[in-house]
Amino acid sequence: MARAPRITVVEDEEALCLLLRYNLEAEGYLVETITRGDEAEIALRETVPDLLVLDWMLPGLSGIELCRRLRARRETGILPIIMLTARGEESERVRGLATGADDYMIKPFSTPELLARIRAMLRRVNPSLLLNVLSFSDLKLDREQHRVYRKERELKLGPMEFRLLEFLMQSPGRVFSRGQLLDNVWGPDIYVDDRTVDVHVGRLRKAINIGRSIDLIRTVRGAGYSFG
Amino acid sequence: MARAPRITVVEDEEALCLLLRYNLEAEGYLVETITRGDEAEIALRETVPDLLVLDWMLPGLSGIELCRRLRARRETGILPIIMLTARGEESERVRGLATGADDYMIKPFSTPELLARIRAMLRRVNPSLLLNVLSFSDLKLDREQHRVYRKERELKLGPMEFRLLEFLMQSPGRVFSRGQLLDNVWGPDIYVDDRTVDVHVGRLRKAINIGRSIDLIRTVRGAGYSFG
DNA sequence: TTTTTGCTGTCATGTAACTGTCATCCAGCT
């Protein structure tokens, strides 16, 4: 499997939490589990995962309300959400979707089906997440082999440079602020200077723009960086 | 929603086709119905709707195969697809999703539920476009990519010009005083001369009115500026 | 163990781009 997409599970039943974590990690995802709705809202303000599995009933803040609030924010407006509902009444199903969940599962549900839905949804939102080889122009990044090529010629990247490039290549053209890059590439709990990003982008540039190649990384003054 | 979303229904049962067309049109969608899989493939090469309702079993070309082919093409790679399946065996469900459908309904299904799912899915697809790209006439501003185009030609804007244009484009036609612009674009705690706005509007004008294009920014004497 | 090598984060410096102000010119209104 490709580089792990991040999935956050918000579910108060301890047993189900463990089951989901076990299965999702077996599929190769990076999993974060949260048991309370209000805690989830705070956590999601920090970092946005690639997909959210959300229980309908939660202590602190109900799943449906959390969903509504997430949809109202730009950062999480299109975050894929799969809702877990206890009862299968149709009125509730419809309400769940109408609130902005992208899909729902009725408990008890089959784990393989949930995994299939997650895969389908991730592919729809950002196909790059599930690809093993990202390429753009004459640059190719192989996640499995941890190798990068520019025009058939292999490049030598440090670990940080590789991860930075990988992340940027997942959303070509999109501009990320230094804060976003630190969160997503360095990790949410790492506190380093914003300007460190500049240095690494510089190193990455030097590494991938061998010879006279055009610069594949764009600096957006006052905003951040983007690939392509 | 600005324009009526287009929905294509591919279904061979005449009665179901009529029922769906009737209900979807009542909701305000533009509906096209096709009864054969191979015909659908040809039609979808011409125009891509906003959403596709696709029967599992079809004459000419099966729904699952059509789905697979659509996913392979760039234009229809992320076209939202709701699959209609006759039997509800889980293996088939999973197969449907794994092929790339975004959702499915098991026949016989409840019409309100289908409508709710369509609504939810369109909201997810359309706002994502609407959220990130502002456009007016031949001017296009992409927030995510931080790029601005006039007639396919990319413009070079400074950070302030970009933010100013972004703000103005959010409410086309509305007039903002210099004070309002300072508050909203510069920030509430920034104290600069009112006349600074004039200069930036001037710079923005110069940047977006390349050549002989008509001026997209309107000066309202004694009141302020507006876009469009 | 010590030595070497490679990677990372911070800092200092240089530079190019951006910003705010002002003076001057111009257009619209009475």
Add this chain to the structure above:
DNA sequence: AGCTGGATGACAGTTACATGACAGCAAAAA
């Protein structure tokens, strides 16, 4: 015309980014 408010070019101060240098680590090699 005369007045008022807006447009514009010039300019200096400031900001944000690029880059080279370097020390602290950690892993690999000797």
